[in-house]
Amino acid sequence: xxxxxxxxxxxxxxxxxxRSPEIGARIKDRxxxxxxxxxxxxxxxxxxxxxxxxILVIDxxxxxxxxxxxxxxxxPVPVIGLIGSESPGRLAWALAQEIDAFLPxxxxxxLFSAMVIAHEIFARKADRAARDAEQARRxxxxxDVIRAVLSLMQDGRDEALALKQxxxxxxxxxxxxxxxxxxxxxxxxxxxxxxx
Amino acid sequence: MTLRLGLMFSTTGSYAxxxxxxxxxxxxxxxxxxxxxxxVIAPVVADPGxxxxxxxxxxxxxxxxxxxxxxxxxxxxxxxxxxxxLERYGGLLWYPCPYEGFESNDxxxxxxxxxxxxxxxxxxxxxxxxxxxVYLVGSNYVWGWETLRLARECLVARGLDIVGExxxxxxxxxxxxxxxxxxxxRADCVVDxxxxxxxxxLLRGLDARRTSGADPVQVVSFNQTEADLxxxxxxxxxxxxxxxxxxxxxxxxxxxxxxxxAPNGRVSSFMxxxxxxxxxxxxxxxxxxxxxxxxxxxxxxxxPVPTVxxxxxxxxxxxxxxxxxxxxxxxxxxxxxxxxxxxxxxADPYMTGQPPTPTRASPDPWPNxxxxxxxxx
Numbered sequence: 001x002x003x004x005x006x007x008x009x010x011x012x013x014x015x016x017x018x019r020s021p022e023i024g025a026r027i028k029d030r031x032x033x034x035x036x037x038x039x040x041x042x043x044x045x046x047x048x049x050x051x052x053x054x055i056l057v058i059d060x061x062x063x064x065x066x067x068x069x070x071x072x073x074x075x076p077v078p079v080i081g082l083i084g085s086e087s088p089g090r091l092a093w094a095l096a097q098e099i100d101a102f103l104p105x106x107x108x109x110x111l112f113s114a115m116v117i118a119h120e121i122f123a124r125k126a127d128r129a130a131r132d133a134e135q136a137r138r139x140x141x142x143x144d145v146i147r148a149v150l151s152l153m154q155d156g157r158d159e160a161l162a163l164k165q166x167x168x169x170x171x172x173x174x175x176x177x178x179x180x181x182x183x184x185x186x187x188x189x190x191x192x193x194x195x196x
Numbered sequence: 197m198t199l200r201l202g203l204m205f206s207t208t209g210s211y212a213x214x215x216x217x218x219x220x221x222x223x224x225x226x227x228x229x230x231x232x233x234x235x236v237i238a239p240v241v242a243d244p245g246x247x248x249x250x251x252x253x254x255x256x257x258x259x260x261x262x263x264x265x266x267x268x269x270x271x272x273x274x275x276x277x278x279x280x281x282l283e284r285y286g287g288l289l290w291y292p293c294p295y296e297g298f299e300s301n302d303x304x305x306x307x308x309x310x311x312x313x314x315x316x317x318x319x320x321x322x323x324x325x326x327x328x329x330v331y332l333v334g335s336n337y338v339w340g341w342e343t344l345r346l347a348r349e350c351l352v353a354r355g356l357d358i359v360g361e362x363x364x365x366x367x368x369x370x371x372x373x374x375x376x377x378x379x380x381x382r383a384d385c386v387v388d389x390x391x392x393x394x395x396x397x398l399l400r401g402l403d404a405r406r407t408s409g410a411d412p413v414q415v416v417s418f419n420q421t422e423a424d425l426x427x428x429x430x431x432x433x434x435x436x437x438x439x440x441x442x443x444x445x446x447x448x449x450x451x452x453x454x455x456x457x458a459p460n461g462r463v464s465s466f467m468x469x470x471x472x473x474x475x476x477x478x479x480x481x482x483x484x485x486x487x488x489x490x491x492x493x494x495x496x497x498x499x500p501v502p503t504v505x506x507x508x509x510x511x512x513x514x515x516x517x518x519x520x521x522x523x524x525x526x527x528x529x530x531x532x533x534x535x536x537x538x539x540x541x542x543a544d545p546y547m548t549g550q551p552p553t554p555t556r557a558s559p560d561p562w563p564n565x566x567x568x569x570x571x572x573x
Contacts, residue, residue: 004345004349007546007547008546008547008548008550008551009548010548010549029513030513030514032513033511033513033514033546033548034546034548035548035549109300109301109302112298112546
C-alpha cells in the first residue's frame with residue numbers, strides 16, 4: 001500500500017487571486033481551518049508576494065498571463081484553478097498554465113482535496129522535469145562513451161569487453177556511464193572528455 | 197410550526213443495534229420537546245435495513261415529500277450515499293456518529309467525534325501504557341480504512357510498531373486466522389475498527405484465547421458504545437473505547453429516552469448525539485423562524501446550544517461540533533470513564549493539529565517508491 005500524499009499544510013501560505021470578495025472570504029475561512037495563512041488579492045501578483053507563497057489559488061475565469069510574474073506554465077509553486085464558467089477558452093488558458101488541480105467554485109468545501117492533488121501533481125512534474133534533464137544530459141554524453149570504448153579497445157579488448165570495463169569503472173566510482181567516459185578520456189588526456 | 201424530520205437509521209440489518217440506539221435518542225428528544233412545546237416535530241421514521249442501495253431510494257422519497265432535515269446514517273458509506281441527494285434537493289443531514297474525518301460538506305452537520313477526538317487520545321493512551329506491538333483490524337469500508345490509516349500514522353509517530361493490518365467485510369464474522377495472526381505476531385495491543393458481528397466475534401475470539409492462557413492483549417476501539425456492549429458480554433471486559441459521551445454521564449432525559457425507546461434500555465453516544473441533534477435543530481429552527489436549511493444552520497452556529505450533552509458549539513466553516521472526548525474501559529457490561537478532556541475541543545477533521553508533512557522542501561515526496569515489504573517468489 002502506498003503511503004498517503006502530503007496532506008498537512010499547517011504553517012503554509014496561500015495566495016488567493018480572485019475578484020469575488022465572497023469567494024475570497026470563503027477560501028480564507030477554509031485556509032484558516034487548515035492552518036494555512038492566506039492572502040486574498042484581486043490584482044496582479046508581484047514577484048515579492050509570489051515568493052512567500054507555498055500555493056496559489058487562482059480564478060481561471062478572470063486570470064491572464066500578465067497577472068503572474070512567471071512565464072506561462074512555469075509556476076514555482078502548486079497552483080489550484082477555480083472553475084466557474086467552464087468556457088473552453090478559459091480552460092485552454094488554465095491547461096496552458098499547467099495548473100495542478102481544479103476546484104469548482106460551487107465546491108469550495110473540497111479545497112483540501114485540491115491542495116493535496118496540487119502538491120502531488122506539482123511534485124511529480126518537478127520530478128519528471130529532473131528526469132528529462134538527466135536523460136538529455138546523458139544523451140549528450142553518448143559520443144564520449146563511444147570515444148572511451150574506442151580508447152579501451154586500443155588496449156586489445158573487443159568492444160563488449162571495453163564497454164564492460166567502462167561499466168565496472170562507473171560502478172566502482174558510483175557515477176553514470178557517461179561520467180565514467182568523461183573521466184577516462186580526461187585521465188588519458190584525450191579529446192572530448194570535458195570534466196563537468 | 198410543525199417541523200417534519202426524517203429519522204433515517206438502519207434499525208434492522210448487521211449494525212441494527214447502533215441504529216436502534218440513535219433512533220431512540222431522536223425519538224426521546226422529540227417526545228421531551230413535545231411535552232414542553234406541544235407537537236413541534238413530526239418524525240418520519242425510515243429503516244434502510246443496512247442495505248446501502250436503500251439509502252438513495254428512501255432519502256429521495258423523504259426529500260421529495262418535502263422533508264428538509266434528516267437525522268440519520270450510521271456508517272460513513274451511508275452518509276456518503278445521502279450527500280448527492282441532499283445536494284440535489286437542498287436538504288440538511290444531522291449526522292450523529294463518530295467518523296473518520298476529512299470531509300465537510302455544505303449539506304451535513306457533523307455532530308459525532310472526529311479523529312482528533314478519538315484516534316489521537318487513544319494513540320496517546322496506548323503509548324502511555326507502554327504497549328509496543330500493535331495489530332490493526334477494521335471493517336472493509338471507509339471507516340475501517342481511514343481510522344486504521346490514522347491510527348498507524350499516530351502510533352508510528354509515537355514510536356510503536358505496527359505488526360499487522362487486516363480488514364473484514366461489513367457484516368462478516370472475523371475469521372480465526374486473524375485471531376491466530378494477532379498471537380503469532382505477538383501483538384500486545386489490537387486497534388479494533390470493526391462494527392457489528394465482526395466486532396463481536398473478534399472480541400469473543402480474543403477472550404477465548406485469554407481464558408486458555410495466552411498472553412493478554414489490550415483491545416482499543418474508536419466506536420464501541422453501550423449500544424451493542426451487551427451483545428459482546430464479558431468478552432468486552434478491559435476494552436478501551438474513545439467517545440464523546442458515555443452512559444455514566446447521562447441525566448434524566450437520556451435515561452428516560454433509553455427506558456422508553458431503546459430496545460436494550462441503554463444510553464450510548466449514538467443516542468445522546470441524536471438527542472442533541474434534535475435539540476439543536478429545534479432551537480435553531482425556532483431562532484431562525486423557518487425550517488430553511490441554510491437559515492437553520494446559520495442559527496445553529498450563532499451560539500452554543502444547550503443539549504443533553506451540555507452546550508454544543510458548531511463551527512460554521514467546517515460544520516463540526518466541539519466535543520469533550522473521553523476514554524472509558526468496559527467492565528461487566530458497563531463503561532467506566534478513565535479520562536476526559538477538560539472541556540469541549542474543536543473538531544479537527546483534517547488533522548491539521550498533527551505534525552505537518554514537508555511541502556516545498558520535498559519536491560518529490562516519493563522519489564523511488566520503496567515498499568516496506570518485498571514480494572518474495
